Amino acid sequence: MPTDFAATRALFDLPAGLVYLDGNSLGALPRAAAARVADTVTGEWGKMLITGWNKAGWMDQPARIGDRIGRLIGAESGSVVLGDTLSIKVWQALAAALALRPDRRVILSDTGNFPSDLYMAEGLCGMLGDGYVLKTVAPEDVLGVIDGSVAVMLITEVDYRTGRRHDMAALTAAAHAAGALAIWDLAHSAGALPVELARDGADFAVGCTYKYLNSGPGGPGFIYVAPRHADAALPALSGWLGHEAPFAFEGRYRPAAGIDRMRVGTPPVLQMAALEAALDVWDIADIADVRAASLALGDQFIAGVEAACPMLTLATPRNHVERGSQVSFRHPEGYAIMQALIARGVIGDFRAPDILRFGFTPLYIGAAEVARAVEVLAEVMQGNLWDRPEHKQRAKVT
Amino acid sequence: MPTDFAATRALFDLPAGLVYLDGNSLGALPRAAAARVADTVTGEWGKMLITGWNKAGWMDQPARIGDRIGRLIGAESGSVVLGDTLSIKVWQALAAALALRPDRRVILSDTGNFPSDLYMAEGLCGMLGDGYVLKTVAPEDVLGVIDGSVAVMLITEVDYRTGRRHDMAALTAAAHAAGALAIWDLAHSAGALPVELARDGADFAVGCTYKYLNSGPGGPGFIYVAPRHADAALPALSGWLGHEAPFAFEGRYRPAAGIDRMRVGTPPVLQMAALEAALDVWDIADIADVRAASLALGDQFIAGVEAACPMLTLATPRNHVERGSQVSFRHPEGYAIMQALIARGVIGDFRAPDILRFGFTPLYIGAAEVARAVEVLAEVMQGNLWDRPEHKQRAKVT
Numbered sequence: 001m002p003t004d005f006a007a008t009r010a011l012f013d014l015p016a017g018l019v020y021l022d023g024n025s026l027g028a029l030p031r032a033a034a035a036r037v038a039d040t041v042t043g044e045w046g047k048m049l050i051t052g053w054n055k056a057g058w059m060d061q062p063a064r065i066g067d068r069i070g071r072l073i074g075a076e077s078g079s080v081v082l083g084d085t086l087s088i089k090v091w092q093a094l095a096a097a098l099a100l101r102p103d104r105r106v107i108l109s110d111t112g113n114f115p116s117d118l119y120m121a122e123g124l125c126g127m128l129g130d131g132y133v134l135k136t137v138a139p140e141d142v143l144g145v146i147d148g149s150v151a152v153m154l155i156t157e158v159d160y161r162t163g164r165r166h167d168m169a170a171l172t173a174a175a176h177a178a179g180a181l182a183i184w185d186l187a188h189s190a191g192a193l194p195v196e197l198a199r200d201g202a203d204f205a206v207g208c209t210y211k212y213l214n215s216g217p218g219g220p221g222f223i224y225v226a227p228r229h230a231d232a233a234l235p236a237l238s239g240w241l242g243h244e245a246p247f248a249f250e251g252r253y254r255p256a257a258g259i260d261r262m263r264v265g266t267p268p269v270l271q272m273a274a275l276e277a278a279l280d281v282w283d284i285a286d287i288a289d290v291r292a293a294s295l296a297l298g299d300q301f302i303a304g305v306e307a308a309c310p311m312l313t314l315a316t317p318r319n320h321v322e323r324g325s326q327v328s329f330r331h332p333e334g335y336a337i338m339q340a341l342i343a344r345g346v347i348g349d350f351r352a353p354d355i356l357r358f359g360f361t362p363l364y365i366g367a368a369e370v371a372r373a374v375e376v377l378a379e380v381m382q383g384n385l386w387d388r389p390e391h392k393q394r395a396k397v398t
Numbered sequence: 399m400p401t402d403f404a405a406t407r408a409l410f411d412l413p414a415g416l417v418y419l420d421g422n423s424l425g426a427l428p429r430a431a432a433a434r435v436a437d438t439v440t441g442e443w444g445k446m447l448i449t450g451w452n453k454a455g456w457m458d459q460p461a462r463i464g465d466r467i468g469r470l471i472g473a474e475s476g477s478v479v480l481g482d483t484l485s486i487k488v489w490q491a492l493a494a495a496l497a498l499r500p501d502r503r504v505i506l507s508d509t510g511n512f513p514s515d516l517y518m519a520e521g522l523c524g525m526l527g528d529g530y531v532l533k534t535v536a537p538e539d540v541l542g543v544i545d546g547s548v549a550v551m552l553i554t555e556v557d558y559r560t561g562r563r564h565d566m567a568a569l570t571a572a573a574h575a576a577g578a579l580a581i582w583d584l585a586h587s588a589g590a591l592p593v594e595l596a597r598d599g600a601d602f603a604v605g606c607t608y609k610y611l612n613s614g615p616g617g618p619g620f621i622y623v624a625p626r627h628a629d630a631a632l633p634a635l636s637g638w639l640g641h642e643a644p645f646a647f648e649g650r651y652r653p654a655a656g657i658d659r660m661r662v663g664t665p666p667v668l669q670m671a672a673l674e675a676a677l678d679v680w681d682i683a684d685i686a687d688v689r690a691a692s693l694a695l696g697d698q699f700i701a702g703v704e705a706a707c708p709m710l711t712l713a714t715p716r717n718h719v720e721r722g723s724q725v726s727f728r729h730p731e732g733y734a735i736m737q738a739l740i741a742r743g744v745i746g747d748f749r750a751p752d753i754l755r756f757g758f759t760p761l762y763i764g765a766a767e768v769a770r771a772v773e774v775l776a777e778v779m780q781g782n783l784w785d786r787p788e789h790k791q792r793a794k795v796t
Contacts, residue, residue: 013444022448029444034436037668041435045614046411046427050420050745054793058615085663087637088486095525111649116638116663119651123636127493127525136649161647210664216443217456217667238521239485240514249559249750251509251534253517265483265514266608269615270435270668347448352647395452 003289005362011281012214012364019346019369019376024188024326024359027214027278036277037270045269052269061272062263066222068279069213072287073186073205074196075224081259082275083267086187086208086221088237090120090154092262093204093223095236097152097181098124098132100229104151105131108180112139112159117185121154139164143174150180157195158188158324161355163316165193165324169200176201187211190222191282192325192361193291197224204229212325212361215275223262230258239264281363293362294325297370301327301358304374309381315355326359339391340380346373401687403760409679410612410762417744417767417774422586422724422757425612425676434675438668450667459670460661464620466677467611470685471584471603472594473622479657480673481665484585484606484619486635488518488552490660491602491621493634495550495579496522496530498627502549502578503529510537510557515583519552537562541572548578555593556586556722559753561714563591563722567598574599585609588620590723590759591689595622602627610723610759613673621660628656637662679761691760692723695768699725699756702772707779713753724757735778737789744774 013029014020020028044056053059066080073080083089094107107121118136125132137145139159146153153175158165172182181203189195191212197205205224209215225233234255240246241263244254255261298316305312312329331337331354338350348358358373380386411427412418418426442454451457464478471478481487492505505519516534523530535543537557544551551573556563570580579601587593589610595603603622607613623631632653638644639661642652653659696714703710710727729735729752736748746756756771778784 013440015445015447018447020447026443026448026450028447029439034439034444037439038432038436041427041432041614041672042411045424046432047413049413049416049418049426050424050747051740052424052615084482084486085637087663088482088635091635114638115641115647115649118649119636119638119641122651123634127634130527208664216439217450218665218670220666221663236521236525237486237489238517239483240512240517243513243517246513247750249513251513251516253520265485265619266606267616268618268666268669270672271666272616274439274668342449349448352645 003285005293005366008281008285008363009366014364017345019373020365021346021348021358021360021373023361023365024211024357025349026210026217027212027361028364029216030214030278030281032277032280033216033274036273040270040273058267058269061269061276062267063260065272065276065279066259068282069190069222070224072195072282073190073224074198076198076227079227079230079259080222080224081262082220082222082272083263084221086206087116087120088264089206089221089223090117090185091124092236093183093206094121094124094152094154096233097183097204098128099234100181100232101151104149105133106149107134107152107154108142108146108150109134109136109154110139110142111136112162112164113154113156114160114185114187117154117156139166142166143171146174146178146180148178150175150178152181152183154183154185156185156187160188161315161328161351161357163324163326163328165322168202172201188324188326192294194287202226209275213275214278214281215271219271219275220268225259225262235261237264241265285363290362294360295320295323297360297362297365297367298323298327300367300370301360301374304371305329305377308374308378311381312356325361326357328358329356330354331356333386335394336386336391337380340386341376343391344376344380346376401683403691403764406679406683406761407764412762415743417771418763419744419746419756419758419771421759421763422609422755423747424608424615425610425759426762427614428612428676428679430675430678431614431672434671435668438671456665456667459667459674460665461658463670463674463677464657466680467588467620468622470593470680471588471622472596474596474625477625477628477657478620478622479660480618480620480670481661482619484583484604485514485518486662487604487619487621488515488583489522490634491581491604492519492522492550492552494631495581495602496526497632498579498630499549502547503531504547505532505550505552506540506544506548507532507534507552508537508540509534510559510562511552511554512558512583512585515552515554537564540564541569544572544576544578546576548573548576550579550581552581552583554583554585558586559713559726559749559755561722561724561726563720566600570599586722586724590692592685600624607673611673612676613669617669617673618666623657623660633659635662639663683761688760692758693718693721695758695760695763695765696721696725698765698768699758699772702769703727703775706772706776709779710754723759724755726756727754728752729754731784733792734784734789738778738784739774741789742774742778744771
């Protein structure tokens with residue numbers, strides 16, 4: 001049975017009249033998450049207090065949720081765990097992968113990768129010294145430069161600015177052929193499109209949950225370790241909850257078996273509660289249907305904007321297979337244009353230097369919202385409505 | 399005006415009849431936190447969506463809350479920031495401190511330190527290689543072994559098992575005299591007793607907020623960097639929110655000025671909201687009064703238990719200046735005894751191998767609860783009520 005998007009829409013709480021095309025940055029509020037968080041605060045924390053770690057299952061949440069997310073990204077059971085932030089999980093994956101290729105020194109990434117991934121890699125190389133180096137090339141050049149010097153390839157599947165999608169299977173195969181390992185950042189993939197980590201042979205993957213998985217602001221990150229590496233990959237950040245026996249309080253670190261070793265400190269129980277409730281939508285939504293609907297909405301948006309706003313330049317590939325779940329246009333006044341849109345109830349976001357970004361999340365956005373977004377964008381562009389001082393003033397977070 | 403503990407008690411929501419002596423592990427629920435979290439979920443996330451980062455002040459929360467906690471621990475304004483977990487903050491402080499003493503290779507700690515601190519230090523030494531080593535001695539021996547080989551001394555002020563308190567001023571002075579830096583873990587100090595980081599010359603400090611600061615399960619950690627080091631200390635985990643201009647999305651990492659560089663990834667907004675509301679109790683509570691009341695409750699408990707339960711051995715120093723905010727007793731059957739207490743509505747916790755731990759948090763616990771705890775413990779011990787199969791079965795989290 002195909003996904004009923006009216007039914008999924010009813011599970012979300014969105015302000016009336018708002019056209020929200022920024023689920024690629026922060027997903028909308030699932031009604032169930034509000035209730036679950038309130039119950040976790042008053043019913044669990046308030047009433048169970050410390051016993052909530054056992055009674056309410058807080059301690060098992062990171063692995064339990066990991067399996068639910070694992071099913072959305074083609075991961076084997078028991079190969080995903082939640083915790084920390086995406087940046088921290090990038091560090092862990094990189095450090096573990098480098099240690100599995102001790103004779104190599106190059107981390108390969110691309111200039112379209114999210115800066116925090118690159119910054120973490122840069123920091124790790126600096127800490128390791130000994131010739132470790134981060135090499136970045138243009139996104140379309142990655143395939144051509146994978147060679148026997150590369151220890152680890154670190155790629156975000158969907159480019160946060162352009163929405164361009166890498167070919168996970170082809171790049172992973174090329175990395176493996178060169179003896180390198182592949183780490184995939186699924187920030188703009190998990191919950192947006194089908195991912196097949198096991199089938200495509202990924203060695204590690206990382207991601208966040210506050211975008212297409214709708215866990216709310218600051219929801220936890222996750223990490224995947226392929227089962228073939230799980231007992232060899234060391235977590236680098238060797239915290240007590242990754243210990244084989246955390247409550248034995250031993251003096252020396254012994255990594256837990258399997259994915260649990262990638263846990264570090266105490267999990268953020270309130271954020272986990274929101275996430276767990278947010279995942280309920282996947283009981284009635286199929287990721288393949290979501291993908292098909294998102295591409296259709298994107299096509300509708302591209303056609304509408306190109307017809308009405310010739311001054312905007314499409315930055316996203318038209319080809320479905322090379323596109324993620326967002327559509328971006330370039331304009332030198334992109335910041336002011338986005339502010340003008342937001343002032344008119346159409347929310348996307350801006351990414352320096354000139355990218356207007358619109359995310360298409362069929363769980364709670366449909367053709368009517370896309371039509372309205374096109375209409376408002378056309379008004380703004382055709383009337384130069386962005387060219388006002390109040391739209392040009394930069395906010396702290398843009 | 400002395401703190402009105404009836405007024406602070408009224409700010410917390412505790413189950414009727416429960417004697418909760420485990421605020422040293424997870425603080426009780428402040429009524430204001432429940433309301434604040436609910437508002438953050440439905441009023442901010444639900445209604446503002448992505449614009450909450452500016453409109454609701456989510457992005458500034460880690461520094462804003464940092465200053466409020468800073469006032470409780472004697473830190474300079476602008477020297478504390480929230481985020482991640484305590485273990486991650488230990489890693490950052492250690493890595494930054496080691497880099498400030500490049501000619502030395504020893505991290506000095508003690509065997510009473512919380513294992514995660516030691517595990518993170520062990521993992522960091524392993525990653526750095528090059529002769530870096532973690533050296534641990536018995537808690538009372540630290541002062542005698544500080545010498546010119548020590549790069550960094552990493553000490554948790556109050557021992558999580560025994561409740562023994564180190565002398566921060568003396569140890570820090572000794573470290574400095576030997577040319578070493580001092581990192582203080584305030585897990586069992588912040589919100590429990592007066593701390594004077596600036597006065598005592600601490601170089602770095604770290605802590606958690608879910609114990610005596612009542613932020614709820616999985617609340618964020620914090621880090622303090624002395625202003626004299628703030629622009630020299632590199633964060634090691636170089637995430638985008640520690641960048642000088644995170645929203646410029648530059649290709650290379652440039653650390654932010656001051657404490658902001660210790661931020662890593664997206665902050666956990668729901669946990670931060672709970673924490674921010676939980677800190678309101680300090681508007682009417684004075685930390686010196688809390689300390690005095692806690693010591694009095696501890697004295698009452700020690701006297702009562704020693705009179706009624708000679709089979710229990712005090713593990714905590716009697717001397718006030720050497721004691722934190724908890725009292726611990728040893729018994730070979732400590733686990734079963736604690737389970738028997740919990741079954742009778744007195745909640746403390748057990749720490750391997752033989753420690754019964756009771757925390758005294760005057761914000762919501764008073765003399766009547768302590769008297770009741772003594773009474774129940776006496777019943778359990780005098781009647782051997784712990785010696786039943788159901789009390790000996792280990793739970794996952796103990």
